Amino acid sequence: DAGVIQSPRHEVTEMGQEVTLRCKPISGHDYLFWYRQTMMRGLELLIYFNNNVPIDDSGMPEDRFSAKMPNASFSTLKIQPSEPRDSAVYFCASSPTGGGNTIYFGEGSWLTVV
Amino acid sequence: TQLLEQSPQFLSIQEGENLTVYCNSSSVFSSLQWYRQEPGEGPVLLVTVVTGGEVKKLKRLTFQFGDARKDSSLHITAAQPGDTGLYLCAGVGGYQKVTFGTGTKLQVIP
Numbered sequence: 001d002a003g004v005i006q007s008p009r010h011e012v013t014e015m016g017q018e019v020t021l022r023c024k025p026i027s028g029h030d031y032l033f034w035y036r037q038t039m040m041r042g043l044e045l046l047i048y049f050n051n052n053v054p055i056d057d058s059g060m061p062e063d064r065f066s067a068k069m070p071n072a073s074f075s076t077l078k079i080q081p082s083e084p085r086d087s088a089v090y091f092c093a094s095s096p097t098g099g100g101n102t103i104y105f106g107e108g109s110w111l112t113v114v
Numbered sequence: 115t116q117l118l119e120q121s122p123q124f125l126s127i128q129e130g131e132n133l134t135v136y137c138n139s140s141s142v143f144s145s146l147q148w149y150r151q152e153p154g155e156g157p158v159l160l161v162t163v164v165t166g167g168e169v170k171k172l173k174r175l176t177f178q179f180g181d182a183r184k185d186s187s188l189h190i191t192a193a194q195p196g197d198t199g200l201y202l203c204a205g206v207g208g209y210q211k212v213t214f215g216t217g218t219k220l221q222v223i224p
Contacts, residue, residue, distance in 0.1 A: 004156075031210060033212065035214070042214065042215070042216045042217050043157070043202060043214040043217070044214075045211070045212065045213055045214070048211070048212075050209075050210070055209055055210075055211075056209065056211055091156050091157075093156070095210075095212075097210075101162075102159045102162075103147075103157075103159065103204075103212060105155075105156025105157055105158070106156055107154070107155060107156055108154075108155075108156055
């Protein structure tokens with residue numbers, strides 16, 4: 001069975017550019033989470049969805065960040081415009097019934113904004 | 115915001131030593147999970163504890179959930195170099211919101 005698939009794996013972009021991160025959750029999982037990990041702030045929950053509907057986006061840093069889940073097999077996290085402080089590893093994760101069960105993480109998208 | 119503080123933040127020990135990592139919060143959680151993350155990878159679940167006071171063992175790892183379901187500990191007996199990694203606790207709150215702790219970076223020296 002394929003795990004959570006994220007793309008791109010690595011991205012280097014210039015400040016001000018739009019960045020789109022993509023995620024394909026594990027088939028049949030109805031929860032999808034977006035996390036950001038940095039040395040300073042650890043692993044932060046940005047937003048999560050249940051059955052394609054955003055449940056909590058209180059962790060989204062500011063209006064430059066947006067996330068969508070148009071169907072059960074695809075989600076995007078967009079940053080526009082990007083800033084150097086957005087440099088981090090962005091993880092997508094999915095879970096079959098939410099937090100009570102295992103959350104399966106993708107390998108992460110390593111973003112560097114210069 | 116539900117904050118989970120882990121201590122210590124960093125730990126470097128010799129192979130064969132014992133260690134305990136703590137995860138503390140002022141919030142009550144329906145369950146608490148422990149994950150281990152290795153460089154370049156996403157976190158991987160080790161265990162989920164659900165009941166206050168619950169103790170679970172996974173080989174040399176012992177996990178305990180506090181009676182009030184606000185805190186947890188992870189004890190490793192006779193640490194091995196393969197135990198090296200970042201250990202993260204995660205609290206499950208309302209609406210299945212999963213919040214991760216600050217992390218404990220463990221290095222076991224052969």
